[in-house]
Amino acid sequence: MAGRFRGLFKVFRGKRGPGAAPAQQPEEVEQFQPRQDDAALDRTQEQDRAHGRFQRTVQMFRKFIRIWHGKTSTTATEGTAEPDSGLTELQAEPDVSTDSPECSEDSDSPMNDHTAKTDVAVTEDMAVTKDMAVTEDMVITNTDTRETQGIPNTDTMPIPTGIHAPKLDFFEESAASPQQQVPAMVRNIHQRLGSHVTVDAWLQIDILRLAEEHPADVVLTLLRCAPSCDRAATMMWRIIGSLGPAVEKVLPTLLCVMQEWPLHSMSTSDGDDTDVFALAATLALWLIVQVPKCHEAMILYSARLFVTLLFQVVITTQQVPEEVDHFWRACWEEHHLPTNPNRFAVQAMKALLCRLRCDNEVVAMERKRGWDTLLCADTQHYAVGLLAREMRQVLIPFCSRIAFHLLKPLSREEPCWDLPFLAFLVELLECLDLSKYGDSILETMSRYLLSECRQRCRLALRGLVVLSKDPAMARRMGSLSQRLVELLGDADGEVVRMSLSVFMNVLENKDILVSSTTALKLAEALLPLLDNDNSHVQILSIHLFCKVMELVVDEGKKPLKTIVCQSLLPLLFHCHDENRNVADASREMLICAAKFLKRRNLGQLVKKEQLSKFAECLLAEDRSRAAERLHQALPFVESPQESLREAAVRFIGAARVFLRGHKEELQLLSEALQALRRDDSPSPINIIVQEIFNERAAELRSSAGSEPVSL
DSSP states (O other): OHHHHHHHTHHHHOOOOTTTHHHHOHHHHHHOOOOOOHHHHHHHHHHHHHHHHHHHHHHHHHHHHHHHHHHHTSOTTOOOOOSOHHHHHHHHOOSSOTTSHHHHTTOSSOTTGGGSOSOOOOOTTOOOOGGGOOOTTOOOOOTTTTOOOOOOOSSSOOOOOOSSOOOOTHHHHOSSOHHHHHHHHHHHHHHHHTTOSSOOHHHHHHHHHHHHHSHHHHHHHHHHHOTTOOHHHHHHHHHHHTSHHHHHHHHHHHHHHHHSSSEEOOOOTTSOOOOEEHHHHHHHHHHHHTSGGGHHHHHHTHHHHHHHHHHHHHHHHHOOOHHHHHHHHHHHHHHTOOSSHHHHHHHHHHHHHHHTTOHHHHHHHHHTTHHHHHTSTTTHHHHHHHHHHHHHTTOHHHHHHHHHHHHHHHTSSOOTTHHHHHHHHHHHGGGSOHHHHHHHHHHHHHHHHTOSOHHHHHHHHHHHHHHTTSHHHHTTOGGGHHHHHHHTTOSOHHHHHHHHHHHHHHHTSTTOOBOHHHHHHHHHHHGGGGGOSOHHHHHHHHHHHHHHHHHBOGGGHHHHHHHHHHHHHHHHHHTTOSSHHHHHHHHHHHHHHHHHTTOHHHHHHHHTTOHHHHHHHHHHHTGGGHHHHHHHHHHHHTOSSHHHHHHHHHHHHHHGGGGTTOHHHHHHHHHHHHHHHTOOSOOHHHHHHHHHHHHHHHHHHHHTTTSOOOO
C-alpha cells in the first residue's frame, strides 16, 4: 500500500539533482559544490518550488488525515445540530448502536475498521491505514491542475479516498460564514458535474466532506436543485453512498423529508425554505441503497427506513396529488422507472430488503403475489400482514425495532393510512418483549377497539388476544370489559370468537374477580351464544360462563342465578350434540350450574347420564316455569341435528302434563308440531310428533267445545 501511495507523488519529486541534495543529504553539500550558472540556478529554483509544493501537500494530507479520522471515529449517534427537531431526534437515535453485534453480523467488513487506529504516521512514503486505501479503479493525474479521473456511472461506484485534502475555495472567496456558503457550494458542484462525464478525486472528497459536516444543507439543496435526480445529482448521491459515515449523516435528513407527505419544508443555512417532494428523497435513497458500501449504514437505520418506505408505499397507493403526479412524470422519464409512484416505492423497499440480505423474504412475497396485493388500497393491509409473517420467522430483532417505530404514528389520530401499519404491528406481537412495549401497544389496541371500522376493530381484537396471554397485560384490561361485551353480540363470528378469547385469557388470572355488574351483562350476552352455529364459539361461551359463575363476587351471585336457570334447558339439549366436544362441555357446565344453584340432585343426574330424569326433575321442581321452558324448547324442534330435535320433542312430550289448561301455550305447541309434520321423511321423531300432535289437537278441541280448531 505504501508503495502504491509513493508512486502517486513522483510528480512532486523530479530527479535527484543538486537542487534537491541540500534537503536530503546534508553531508554531501560540504564535499560537492558545483558552480551554478544561470541555467543551473533556474533548475535549482524550479526544484525548490517543487519541493515546496511537496511539503505543502504533505501538510495538507496530514491535516486531512486528522479531519478524516475525527469524522469517522464518531459513532452513528453523533450528529450535527439541525434546525428541525425531528431531524435531531432521528440523527440521535439510530436503530442500533455501532458497537452492536447486529451491525457487524453478515456485513462486508466491520463497521469500525476506520476507527481502529487513532494515530497515523505520515512519512515521505505516505503510509496510510487500511481504510485510506487507494481504489484501483481511480487514475490520478497532475495534482496541481486537479485533472479528472474516470469513474463509471454504475450502481457500484468506486470508493473516493482521502488522497488529498479538499480545497473548499468558496469559504475563502466570500465574506459569509462557511455554514451559509454550503448550499451555494453544493449547487456549484452540481452545475460543474453537469458538463463532466467523470468526477475527479478532489471533487469526490469535497462532496463527502460537505455531506459529513453539513448533511442537512447538502441533502436539501441537492433535492431542490435536482429533485428528479439528473445525471449530475445521481453521481453525487452515489458518491455519498460510497462512504458509510457520509451515508449515516445524510439518512436522518432523507428520512425527515420522506415522512412528510407530499411536501417537506425545512430551511437551509442560507434561508431557503422551498418545499421539496418526499418522493425526491425516496428516489435519492433508492440510488444510495444500490451502492454496496452503504450496507453498514443501512443496518443502523434499517427499521426506520423500512417503516418510512412502507409509509411511502401506502400513501402513494391511496393519494397522489396533482403536483406529485407531474413531478413523478419527470422522474420516471429520467430514470426509466415505473409510471406509478407506488410501484417505485415497492421497488425501493425491495432494494432495501435485499441490501439487508432479506432476499428470501422478497422472493416469498413474490411467489405469493404479495407485492401485487400491496399495490391495491383495499387489500394492502392483507399484503402487509403477509410481509410481516414472512419477516418475523427469521428477523425477530429487526421486527422488534420496526414495531417500536410503528407505535409512534399509530398513537396519533386515526389517519387514512394507519390500517396497514396496524396490520403489520399485530403480526409482530408474538415476538415482542411486552415488558418494553406492552403499555404503548395496549393503549393503541384499546383505542382501535372502539373504532367503527370493522377491519381496525378486528385487528385490535387480534392484538388483544395476544396481549391478554400475558398476566401483566391481562390485569390492565378491566376497562375494556364493556366494549368486549358489546362485541359478543356482533354478527361476525370471528369478532365474537376473539372477544371470548380475550375474556377467557383475562379470567385465567387467579387474582381477578368479576364484578356483579360485569357478571350480569356478560352472562346475558353469553346465553344466546350457547346455541351458536360455530362450535368453537359454543365451547368458548360455555367455558366462559363457567368462569363467570366461579369468579363472580358474592354480592353478584343472587342476580346471576336467574340467567343460570335459563341456561339449563339449552345445555340439556346440547348434551345430545353430535359434536362430542360441545356435548362434553355442556355436561360440565350443567354440573357447574347445579353447584352454583345449590341443586345437588340435578348434578348427580348429569353425572349418572340420566338426562331424561333431569328434564322431568327440572319441570317438577318449578311448575310455574313450564310455559317458559316450552318456549325455550320450540327452536330446538327445528334444529338441523336430528339428535337435538328428538331431545326437544321428548321434552315437549314430558311437559304436556304441566301444560294442561294453558290454551295459549297449547296453541303455540300445535303450530310448532304442525310445522314439523311437513317433514315426510320417516323417523322416530316424526312418529312421536304425530302422536303428540294428535293428542294435543284432541285436547284443544275438547277445551273449545263444539267449535272447530284451526291447526
